[in-house]
Amino acid sequence: MIERLLPPGVASAEAYGDPPEALLFPAEEALVRRASEGRRREFTTVRLCARRALAELGVAPVPLLPGERGAPRWPERVVGSMTHCDGYRAAAVARRSPEVLSVGIDAEPHRALPPGVLEAVALPSELRRVEGLARRAPRVHWDRLLFSAKESVYKAWFPLTRTRLGFDEADIALDLSGSFRAVLLRGPGPSEFAGRWLVADGLLATAVTYRA
Structure with a gap:
């Protein structure tokens, strides 16, 4: 699913379950040793996906640890999102x-x-646009899509700036065609x-790829 949103040059991998062969490096294991079983599964499988995607770039498996504000620390000269x-x-x-x-990606139910x-995350302009889209395409949960x-915008923003971006600091216009623009x-x-x-x-998924 996610690959349909990404341009050439961006490798991706996805999973709809938690395969038993998914394993962690010791440094990763230490981070979720006391976590719930559900948290362990999602943490482990998303890193399996990341290592599979990295393999497409020819990058050897490495621990993928959270860095500043929880953003993944990727191998040198690699950008990505989980x-x-x-x-x-x-x-x-x-x-x-x-x-x-x-790169920033997000998936939601x-x-x-x-x-x-x-109302807590949307600007007044976004609320108006979501209401209009809901009238035109009521089968799409536009509120969740905006969220x-x-x-995705935040995940693409933070590695570039190393600064926080609030929900009210990005004005997003969703389009019926499957695209969106964020100011x-x-x-x-x-x-x-x-x-x-x-x-x-x-499911719904969104993706942002930023180029110079």
Whole structure:
């Protein structure tokens, strides 16, 4: 699913379950030794996906540990992103180049957000656009899709700037065609991101790839 949102040069891997062959490096294992079984499974499988994607780039398996603000510490000159939700794990990676400076991906269950969440994360302009989209395509959970797009935008933003980006600092316009545009309302850093989205198999996914 996620590969349909990514340009050439970005490798990806995904899983709809937690295969028993998924293993962790000792340094990774130490991070989830006391975690719940569900947390261990998602942590382990998403790293299996990441290592499979890295293998497509010719990168040997290495521990993938969280760094600043929880962002993955990728091998040198590699950019990437990981995501997991109920029933789905995925990773996307690329060699850092002018064509791919940063990647952000997110996946969510295709269902409405809990009450109050949309109002907490959306700008007034976004609320108006989501309401309009819901009238035109009511089968899509546009509230959850907006939330996912904001997650992908943040994951692409942070490695470039090493600064936090609040929900209210990206104004996102979703399009019926499967694309979206994010205007970044703070600097320094990129002023705009372009992304793509899709809904399939009870899930929705978003992706941002930033180039020079």
